[in-house]
Amino acid sequence: MKINIRSKVFLLFASLMAISVINFSLISSMAKTSEEDYNWVTHTHVVMQHGENLLGEIRDAETGQRGYLLTGDPRYLEPFFSGVQRSKQELKVLLDKTRDNTEQQQKLERIQNLIDDKLNELTHTITLYKAGKIEESIQLVDSDQGKQIMDEIRLEMDAFQAVEAELLKSRRDTYSKMQTAIQHTFILESLIFIAAMVGVLWYVNKSILRPLALLTKSARAYKFSKAFIPVQLSRQDEIGELATAFNHMGERVTRSRDALVDANQKTQSKLDDALSDATTDPLTGLKNRRYMHDSSRQLIETSISEQSNLSIILFDVDHFKHVNDNYGHASGDQVLKMLGRNIKASIRTSDIAVRYGGEEFVILLPDTGLNSAAAIAEGLRKSVESMVFPTLDGSHITISLGVAQLSNDETDINALFIRADKALYESKSNGRNRTSVADQLSSFPNIEI
Structure with a gap:
């Protein structure tokens, strides 16, 4: 059965549209994966920040305890009780955010036991002081028992943070590789699309000759780095329909490209902002x-x-x-x-x-x-x-x-x-x-x- 020009052109451009849709779907899927990778990078930053907060709250509780033992001023108990309460909250957050990581959960369980020991030691010294056993409470502080527990907490937290730092590095690398893969895939798909377009134009030029000269010239002028110029061909026949389909396809590819470039720039900007926020104190603008x-x-x-x-x-x-x-x-x-x-x-x-x-x-x-x-x-x-x-x-x-x-x-x-x-x-x-x-x-x- 003989296929007319209109059917041939439709089939050729339908193939191009399919390639365009497949390419767009693939890039969209990779962009979604990239966003997930970025979310994991942000998640790791948050975990590390809460780890720092946990250690800081323990220090605040210890500072309040020492201030109270040195001065007997009950106002120093405020940072102590605040540190105790907030340290428990920070630990709860860490346990929740690392529930997918068995190794980190085990570390946090050890840290929790050490923190309980530390808080019990602090509470015990305060209780002794309130009971009038001041010398006994001071001797307990001077025994370095609390310091040893605190040193163990720091070591465990350092090990915990080290694992998160490795995860952060790995997830940054994964995100960076995905960004590179998206760029390479986009370039490859663009080349494939351009190659397919050139093939279609070669066939149309061969089959229809001079009537498609304007379409051929416009296609050759279209480059990835230039704006798409629609073909101005006012015809009511199959060639006119072909020009319309070509214009629609070019505009869609341009929108997809612009949307992808814009999304990539926004994602990179968010990552830069997240990295800056992770190392800057928001109140004073100094480093943290x-x-x-x-x-x-x-x-x-x-x-x-x-x-x-x-x-x-x-x-x-x-x-x-x-x-x-x-x-x-x-x-x-x-x-x-x-x-x-x-x-x-x-x-x-x-x-x-x-x-x-x-x-x-x-x-x-x-x-x-x-x-x-x-x-x-x-x-x-x-x-x-x-x-x-x-x-x-x-x-x-x-x-x-x-x-x-x-x-x-x-x-x-x-x-x-x-x-x-x-x-x-x-x-x-x-x-x-x-x-x-x-x-x-x-x-x-x-x-x-």
Whole structure:
């Protein structure tokens, strides 16, 4: 049976439409898979953030316990009870979000047991203190039993976070590979589609010759990087119908391409935003604790390999709870925001400023010795002391600072942080609003910059 031109052209372009639909379906399926991969990346970021939060809440509970034992002030029990409650909430969230991972669930069960032991130890010391057994409660704290439990919690959390970090790396790699696969698939499908189109045009040109010259010229002018130009051919016969189908197909492919490119750009933008949010404190704009621990490893490795100095400044706002109690938490947040801006303006671009938690801040100072770090800390103290806070009715605030320099036998941030924390405690013990240097543990209230 002889097939007329109209039937032949219809069959050829129906094939092209099928290729277009198949290509679009395949790309859509890959884009959906890519979105799932992205969701897993975001999920892992969330798990790691809750892991950091859990450890922070335990520290807050421990800080409240020590404050109460040192001062007998029941107001210190507020952060203790808050830390206990929130640590349980954070652990519950982690258990829920890792229920698909048996290994992580097992780690969390061990962590939960350790946290129970830690909270029991903290509660026991407070109970002894309330019962008038102050010496016994202090001896229990000095026995380092609680420190050993806390160290075990940190080790378990480090192992937990390490697994999540590997999962994050794997899921990022999977997402990146899928993005590459989408790009390669799109290019390949475009080439296949263009090849199929050229074949159709060759057959039509051979079969119909000059009447399709305009269609052939338009098809050859169409490239992937150029806008689609519809064929202007006003005919009421089969050739006219062919031109109409060709125009419709080209417009559909262009829309599909533009939609895919736009979706890819939005997905990449969301990933960039998620990565930035994961390392930035939303209130102050400074880096967060997780970023500090990640970047400190590189800074310490560089300091050791290049035999250069690395110092740290640890400080917090004096009597910040009074700010929240007297002026409200919104005013307290404004104070922290202004402090964040002041810190950014006071440090070098190579320095790393971190909101460690609450009103506590950390500054890492590469290529900076102890004396220079102490001078920088003192300058920051004076700068904050002179600041005026509109939300506090023009009142001033002060900060207490501890400074430490990385020693030759230290290979991680924990030991350096502990020494700086001891120096900070010394500043508070000596009346606050001063800078203390680790090891020397002597305050510098009148350092001239």
